[in-house]
Amino acid sequence: MEAVYYNAVIHTMDERFPIVEALALAGGRIVAAGSAREMLAGLPPSVERIDLGGRAVVPGFVDAHA
Numbered sequence: 001m002e003a004v005y006y007n008a009v010i011h012t013m014d015e016r017f018p019i020v021e022a023l024a025l026a027g028g029r030i031v032a033a034g035s036a037r038e039m040l041a042g043l044p045p046s047v048e049r050i051d052l053g054g055r056a057v058v059p060g061f062v063d064a065h066a
Contacts (some may be wrong), residue, residue, distance in 0.1 A: 001026045001047050006036040008052035013059055023057070 006022035012033060022039035024032040032039065040049065 001031065001043070003048040003050060004039045004043065005050045005052055005057070006039055008055055008057050010057040011059070 001024050003025045004022060005025070008021060008023075010020045010023060010033065012018060012020055017033065020033045021036040022034060023030050024039050043049070
């Protein structure tokens, strides 16, 4: 794992878990999503922790009309 983004309102577009607090990334891809407590527990010091300050995160949108 290379980074954990936490303290956010993350819209997953997944009906089972529509909103989570944190995302973990490895190799430029999302590898886990869940609560900040889960994502931050037991992380080695080499993993970057990025506090999003309560901001919203949404999936990337593509404008097909461009």
